Amino acid sequence: MSTLVADTRNVFQREMSLVLRDPFSIIFSLVQPLVFLGLFGPLLAGSVDPAVINGASPLQWFLPGVIVMICLFGTSTTGSNLLFEISLGSYERVLAAPLHRSAILIGKALKELAPLIVQAALVTLVSIPFGFKLYPIHVLAGLLLLGVFGVGMGAFSNALAIASRKREWMFWAVQQSLLFPLLILSGMMLPLEAGPRWIQVLGAFNPLTYIVNAERALFSGTFNDPSIGWAVLAAVITCAAGLWVGVKQVARSTT
């Protein structure tokens, strides 16, 4: 286990050096969610019935959705970096090193999650003057939950990259085809309760729905919401399944 932790840390540090050495990427990654929140928030405030969001501030409802969206976009596209490394040959060099295979996947996924912490902190702090009420412990718990889910999503993304390494276009085709249904059917941007019944039924089969609901509960300052238990289960299953599929793909990646 200690090897796994040490290897994960090393892979994570290598990946993070890219982010830290390139300040522009940090600036843009921070500005992006703010722009999104600034433009989409007012639209939502005027178009959603307060009863649907239990009379809470639209930001209390919308902010967790934005943070889950950042996590989903970041981790689901991490495979594109791996595709680039595979095409160059540097991935093979990493594979030839005595690294735990899971560490390669976890380290890469954590690199996408690390900026998420900073982004989440920033959009949360910026939202406070506009009526968002901060529950720090609950928000931390929410980020931890997202971290577990994000590792699984990142592992799935890397597995997809390895599977599509001989036809790179396939990665984007599959990623985009899955991303938007997952996003829309989770109620991340618009409440599913406002939609038709069939949308709600489909949403119930989307693990992301439980993550989004739990994040909203946590960001609203409660641990006593049944959605949190379901979300923990969904995150753990996503993480375990992602790593299992990912490690299998890593083993096949040099054939």
Next chain:
Amino acid sequence: MIHTEKLTRHFVSKKETIEAVKGVDIDVAPGELVAFLGPNGAGKSTTLRMLTTLLPPTSGNAWVAGASITTESAVVRARIGYIGQGDGAGHSFRVMDELVMQGRFYGMNSSDALSRAKEMTKSLDLTSLEKRKVSTLSGGQRRRLDIALGLMNRPSLIFLDEPSTGMDPHNRANLWEHINRLRDQQETTIVLTTHYLEEADAYAERVLVIDHGEIIANDTATNLKATLAGDRIAITVDDTSAAAASAVIAGRGTELTTSNGSREVIIAGRFDQGTRTLPWLLRELDHAGVHVRAADVRVPTLDDVFLSLTGRSLREEEVAA
């Protein structure tokens, strides 16, 4: 240092099984420089990838640096160095960052990794490039960085997959200088694949000729050339006396070929002790009334060895590929 037993690898492509490597048995002693030589698709890289644990064998086993590739793959990886065909360093990373992280991947602490990385940049003439992004380096500089990455863990056994492919002659010579220095100064065992005949001939102590997934020859380049190829003699005669010349030459040589030029014919073939045979042959042709326009004797190359073993020219296959 390396011992393999019936090392085999199959691939399944479109429901068809391809036998890439067929039960290879090889041994490599500590300190040897061994080259796998063969055309594209012969099984060189597949064998190397199995030995470096990048690819699991379908059957058979190998013990590399004292550990089994099937049951102790992590141990094997920790003990060897590997330099692949592609760029080992990520293009978006900085040179020094990649070297230090490579050291960390092999369990070094930060200060040891940094110190070793400094050692490697000095040794491979990369000191002035430490802060540069890999994408800004020239092809030769990237190759030197690949070698530095492969040596970070001070391996006693290093694998190089087509190390000089795509390099210009200057950088290729430079690369070989580093490889030879490595071997001479640190007695590192080196196993490499190449399709450059001249490289295998000039640098490898032992050449493993591989074709269709099988080792078809395993000896020093000198012995292979001496025992399998013989010398090549080419005689150019008037086209009017080609038949008479062929009759004289046919009894002495093997693998005879005839090619027509402008009012002349070149008859070539393999002959034992070419330099001694040529004067005799010229006398015999003169007695037969053949007017010889030109004569040439050439020491065999590894391509001649490959031709002798397979009936195909490695050089021509590479050109066709």
